[in-house]
Amino acid sequence: MPVGVVLRKSPGVTKWAKFAWRAVCILPGADPADWKLLRTDGDVSDYHVTTVPLTIYRTDTEAYVHGLAANVPCVYVICRETSDPAKPLEVVMVTASPYEAQDYSDNGEDIVEKVMMTPQVHAWIASYVDEHHEEEAFVKRRRDKHREHKQDGIGDARISQTTDVYRAPRRAGSEPAQ
Structure with a gap:
């Protein structure tokens, strides 16, 4: 489904950032756009930045179920500077x-903005789901009994070692305390 992305440019709150950008909504079925100014209200401007495809996959239906069950179902806009x-x-x-x-x-490089899902997109994803x-039944993995090794305190049987592996290390040339 083609989805238009609307970004809002507003004045920054610090002296280091002149402007703050955030995704405010999506436009399902939008035509292609390239930073089209939609509206201006004082110092705040909304731009239809682009239209990208919203693609859903059969293998991700568990994630969509999780997203649709949220208090406010959302889509996520991923941006890069x-x-x-x-x-x-x-x-x-x-x-x-x-x-x-x-x-x-x-x-850490991408900006992920959470945007409320429109009713059209919600219905489309819900019908797909x-x-x-x-639903996949949870199957607890069990250990293989024949693969379990007996712990004898000496460590790996493939390594020749006659003492306990948990002993304290000694320095070379030092004698044990009597």
Whole structure:
């Protein structure tokens, strides 16, 4: 589904940042755009920055179920800073998976913005999940009895060692205390 991304430019709150940018909404089914000014209210401006595809995958339905069950279902806009002052952010992607958004936020280079999901997108994802999601039963992994090794305190049997591996190390040339 093509999704337009709207970023808001507002005055910065510190002397080091002249402006603050944040994603404020998405526009499902939007036409292509390239930093189109939508509205201005004083020092605050909203831009339709770009339109990117929102792609959902059958293997990620567990993440979508988690995201749809939130108090406020959201999509995540992933942006990167650029060196162009006219276009300071590049929208990398939009995802409905909170797990994928977490992966992008972990790298420290990307900006991940949480944006409320529109009713159209919510209905589209919910119908996809209803059709494709399959609950997986939790299966606890059990140890293999034949692979368990007896602990005798000497350590790995493949290494020749006649003393206990948990003894205190000694310095070379030092005699044990009597």
